[in-house]
Amino acid sequence: MTAMMLDDEASDTELIGRARQGDRGAFGLLVERHYDFVYRVAYRWCGRRADAEDIAQDVCVRLGRAIRDYRGGAAFTSWLYAVTLNAARDLARKSARESAKTEAYGSHALIFGQAQAAEAGDPTEALWAAVRQLPDKQREAVLLVYGEGLAHAAAAEAMAISEATVSWHIHEAKKRLKVLVNSAGEV
Numbered sequence: 418m419t420a421m422m423l424d425d426e427a428s429d430t431e432l433i434g435r436a437r438q439g440d441r442g443a444f445g446l447l448v449e450r451h452y453d454f455v456y457r458v459a460y461r462w463c464g465r466r467a468d469a470e471d472i473a474q475d476v477c478v479r480l481g482r483a484i485r486d487y488r489g490g491a492a493f494t495s496w497l498y499a500v501t502l503n504a505a506r507d508l509a510r511k512s513a514r515e516s517a518k519t520e521a522y523g524s525h526a527l528i529f530g531q532a533q534a535a536e537a538g539d540p541t542e543a544l545w546a547a548v549r550q551l552p553d554k555q556r557e558a559v560l561l562v563y564g565e566g567l568a569h570a571a572a573a574e575a576m577a578i579s580e581a582t583v584s585w586h587i588h589e590a591k592k593r594l595k596v597l598v599n600s601a602g603e604v
Contacts, residue, residue, distance in 0.1 A: 429493045436484050444484065448477050454494060454565075455501050461564045462505045462556070464549050475504045495575040502557065547597040551590050554578075558586035559594075 427435075427443070429450070435443035455476045460469035479500055487496055548559050554576070561572035562583070569587070573580040 430489065433484060433487060433489070433493065437487075444481065447484075448480065451494070451497055452477070455497065458498060458501045458560065458565070459505055461545060461560045462502065462549070463508070464546060468508060472501065472504045472508055475508070476501050479504060491574055492571075495571070498561070498575045499577070506553075544594070544598070547594055548590070550597055551593055555586045555590035555593065558583050559590045562587055 427446070429447065432443045432447045432450075436447055452473060456469055456473040459472035459476075460466065463469055463472065476497075480497075483500060487493070545564075548556055551559065557576055558572060561567045561575055562569060567575065569580045569583045573583045576583065
């Protein structure tokens with residue numbers, strides 16, 4: 418069996434151990450294996466492809482530095498989810514600072530492609546646009562439970578909160594989404 422075949426069959430735990438010891442091939446395979454997850458979470462968080470790509474790339478860079486800090490107490494994807502959300506929040510804060518600077522100088526920059534409207538008749542994208550308007554914790558809970566298909570317990574682990582709190586965030590999000598979706602239909 419070739420080394421590449423062995424790498425493809427290696428568990429995340431094995432790849433993490435090897436990556437922590439400086440094995441670039443193991444690190445590359447780990448990133449490749451989880452890149453789609455990172456991009457998907459980032460996209461659902463921000464709703465813009467370019468920003469999701471920036472976030473995913475930032476996570477890959479952060480992962481290179483942070484892999485040594487991963488202790489294995491939680492599932493790797495739970496830890497990776499937290500790293501991804503931190504990168505998304507950092508991008509949002511950076512964007513907010515840039516917007517504040519732009520407004521302070523009295524100019525409005527044209528940002529091409531920022532307002533990618535949902536295709537007419539695409540209820541899924543319209544719903545995710547409404548989800549992006551929710552408060553952060555509600556958005557995270559909806560993203561994990563409905564976007565990633567996690568059970569409330571797994572979402573609780575990823576968010577570092579109790580399962581009951583995840584359920585409460587989901588309940589509150591549903592109430593807010595009803596209002597948001599109904600008000601969007603009236604416009």
